[in-house]
Amino acid sequence: MCELLGMNANQPVSTGFSWRGFRHRGGANGPHRDGFGVGFFRHDGYHDFHDLRPAIESPLATLLGDDEIPALIMLGHLRQANEGSVDIRNTYPFTRETRGECWSYIMQGQLEGFEVLKLSGRFTPMGTTDGEHAFCWLLDQLTETDCEDSAEVCERLRQCGDRLARMGVFNMMLSDGRVLYTYCSKKMCWLTRRTPFATVTSLDSGEHIDLASRCGSTTVYTLLATTPLTSESGWQDMHPGEAMAFCNGERCDVSSPEAVLS
Amino acid sequence: MCELLGMNANQPVSTGFSWRGFRHRGGANGPHRDGFGVGFFRHDGYHDFHDLRPAIESPLATLLGDDEIPALIMLGHLRQANEGSVDIRNTYPFTRETRGECWSYIMQGQLEGFEVLKLSGRFTPMGTTDGEHAFCWLLDQLTETDCEDSAEVCERLRQCGDRLARMGVFNMMLSDGRVLYTYCSKKMCWLTRRTPFATVTSLDSGEHIDLASRCGSTTVYTLLATTPLTSESGWQDMHPGEAMAFCNGERCDVSSPEAVLS
Numbered sequence: 001m002c003e004l005l006g007m008n009a010n011q012p013v014s015t016g017f018s019w020r021g022f023r024h025r026g027g028a029n030g031p032h033r034d035g036f037g038v039g040f041f042r043h044d045g046y047h048d049f050h051d052l053r054p055a056i057e058s059p060l061a062t063l064l065g066d067d068e069i070p071a072l073i074m075l076g077h078l079r080q081a082n083e084g085s086v087d088i089r090n091t092y093p094f095t096r097e098t099r100g101e102c103w104s105y106i107m108q109g110q111l112e113g114f115e116v117l118k119l120s121g122r123f124t125p126m127g128t129t130d131g132e133h134a135f136c137w138l139l140d141q142l143t144e145t146d147c148e149d150s151a152e153v154c155e156r157l158r159q160c161g162d163r164l165a166r167m168g169v170f171n172m173m174l175s176d177g178r179v180l181y182t183y184c185s186k187k188m189c190w191l192t193r194r195t196p197f198a199t200v201t202s203l204d205s206g207e208h209i210d211l212a213s214r215c216g217s218t219t220v221y222t223l224l225a226t227t228p229l230t231s232e233s234g235w236q237d238m239h240p241g242e243a244m245a246f247c248n249g250e251r252c253d254v255s256s257p258e259a260v261l262s
Numbered sequence: 263m264c265e266l267l268g269m270n271a272n273q274p275v276s277t278g279f280s281w282r283g284f285r286h287r288g289g290a291n292g293p294h295r296d297g298f299g300v301g302f303f304r305h306d307g308y309h310d311f312h313d314l315r316p317a318i319e320s321p322l323a324t325l326l327g328d329d330e331i332p333a334l335i336m337l338g339h340l341r342q343a344n345e346g347s348v349d350i351r352n353t354y355p356f357t358r359e360t361r362g363e364c365w366s367y368i369m370q371g372q373l374e375g376f377e378v379l380k381l382s383g384r385f386t387p388m389g390t391t392d393g394e395h396a397f398c399w400l401l402d403q404l405t406e407t408d409c410e411d412s413a414e415v416c417e418r419l420r421q422c423g424d425r426l427a428r429m430g431v432f433n434m435m436l437s438d439g440r441v442l443y444t445y446c447s448k449k450m451c452w453l454t455r456r457t458p459f460a461t462v463t464s465l466d467s468g469e470h471i472d473l474a475s476r477c478g479s480t481t482v483y484t485l486l487a488t489t490p491l492t493s494e495s496g497w498q499d500m501h502p503g504e505a506m507a508f509c510n511g512e513r514c515d516v517s518s519p520e521a522v523l524s
Contacts, residue, residue: 045351
């Protein structure tokens with residue numbers, strides 16, 4: 001299948017440490033050798049990078065780890081191809097502009113019979129993956145509805161995700177640069193970091209980092225991934241059928257702390 | 263202003279040599295220090311790269327020169343900001359998907375009063391440049407008309423280009439991955455290479471390359487740029503108000519060789 005990585009922060013956070021660990025799953029600690037992509041929503045716009053080489057071998061992946069690109073939202077994807085050939089056009093993240101906003105999307109899973117999902121023609125796949133077809137369909141659903149806030153978008157995505165999950169496996173992350181939405185049909189976990197920051201260790205690379213020396217006291221950010229990135233105890237599993245939204249570094253689709261903890 | 267680079271080939275051609283020379287205009291031989299971007303149409307899709315650092319200083323620009331990405335069409339842009347802040351969202355190339363095809367676009371110039379160009383809402387700028395507004399307007403014009411072939415698209419772009427050129431300066435390149443279109447309001451030149459290939463020298467870096475050792479005998483490709491990239495004698499200036507289309511490595515908007523030479 002594939003591996004997903006997401007990050008949402010309340011102020012620009014360096015993405016180097018998380019990426020340097022995660023990329024090991026692309027050919028070293030994992031079989032996801034069919035290319036990779038990373039997208040960064042920054043305060044000044046969105047850009048992304050795609051490569052067909054395994055992330056562990058790619059000089060571009062090394063550069064992205066060294067560059068420490070500060071981002072508000074990050075989406076990373078390591079591919080193990082099943083539906084769709086190993087082509088740049090089939091390499092996540094996929095993006096579309098609507099209403100002057102860039103939407104970026106990554107998926108892990110497999111959707112049997114995805115062709116039955118009717119598309120309006122406003123968004124059309126450029127590649128041949130089930131995931132890009134589902135992305136275009138999701139954007140159709142979101143732009144047909146006028147959602148008032150991120151909680152409504154999240155609920156709409158949960159309904160759509162339930163339909164897609166019935167076709168197989170559908171774990172995804174989606175962002176418009178303000179909110180990071182996620183749906184879990186099988187496997188996804190998340191962790192929110194805030195002061196006091198500790199020294200943490202990557203489960204993939206063994207690299208340590210002293211977060212206190214990197215993050216200001218007001219920094220809050222959440223990491224999401226297919227499986228935990230570090231040995232920290234705060235990683236929480238998402239449940240099958242669950243959708244969540246993260247903004248300003250923390251969960252924002254539920255209003256009361258009790259609901260988050262339940 | 264900015265510097266433009268374009269390439270169209272009949273089979274994948276390494277873009278390293280042209281890029282390594284051109285990038286010197288981004289901070290070494292030229293004042294275009296406000297970021298850069300490069301897009302590659304390959305046989306397996308499109309991807310692009312954006313950076314706010316001057317091309318001559320950017321490790322990403324170095325990597326793109328070393329990587330020798332083989333492309334059918336390439337679009338490169340070095341920015342010297344006038345309209346719009348130095349943001350990733352204002353960094354060319356800009357892209358949009360329509361009918362399942364990716365369109366990529368670069369511009370050099372300045373359009374006074376560009377806000378009068380009415381947009382349908384199908385394509386909306388994500389940044390604040392005159393060039394992205396013009397790009398969305400051009401895509402509106404192209405998708406409203408059913409052009410039968412690249413010559414018709416080229417003629418439509420010439421009409422649109424004439425209107426834009428009256429607002430100031432409008433030099434641009436645009437591609438859907440099959441055809442590279444260009445419009446010149448002030449400054450642009452082009453050169454077609456085919457067998458027998460010579461050793462050529464970059465005017466920007468002084469680097470030499472023996473093209474015969476790099477290109478097969480059936481390879482044909484055209485380079486376009488704001489000013490000539492090499493000391494070869496074949497560079498031809500475009501005239502103000504001229505639009506051209508290139509496919510399979512050579513000019514394709516005119517059917518007879520006489521017309522090309524006139």
